[in-house]
Amino acid sequence: MTNVMELATEANNYFFKGEYKKALSIYYRLLSDDLDNTVNYYNIGITYEMLNEYELAVSYYKKSIRINNYIRSIDNLARIYIDVIKDFNIAKEYLDFAIKSAPNDAEAYNLYSRICIADNDYEMAEIYLKKSIFYDEKFFKNYYDIAYVYYELNNKEKAEENVKKCIDLKNDYTPAKELAEKIKSM
DSSP states (O other), rough: OHHHHHHHHHHHHHHHHOHHHHHHHHHHHHHOOOOOOHHHHHHHHHHHHTTTOOHHHHHHHHHHHHOOOOOHHHHHHHHHHHTTSSOOOHHHHHHHHHHHTTTTTTTHHHHHHHHHHHHTTTHHHHHHHHHHHHHTTOOOHHHHHHEEEEEEHHHHHHHHHHHHHHHHHHHHHHHHHEEEEHTTTT
């Protein structure tokens, strides 16, 4: 067991240092020892995602989901369908499943809001973002996204309030600073 934990730690260290190919090699070793471990498939999927090998990432996320409906895999899979593949309908199917499986999955609500924003449905985006904030009030991106929604809805006061919260949580987030400047000129 210690060997598995040491390997997982080594792989994760490579991953967080951006040495994805080295991490991937170890994740595959871990997978070969435990083909029913959903986290192994997830780790391979996210590593492929970092390498911009999205087809492989999708494949491994789906394997992770088949084993155990792993919420992180579902959210990441939905994000790829939103950001890379641009298939919002499939993304919605995964997000509906995520929310049904884990109603407090803040990331799923945030991802749903991004689909609404892409469709210029800012009122619905606001509803999803409020849910996301309710479940994770420390996720800076929620405040950025809802500030953007309020900017689009011409609600300067709420836009300013939320972009400030975003910057308070993550001071070095350049898009929030840029949005703050846009909001000032409303």
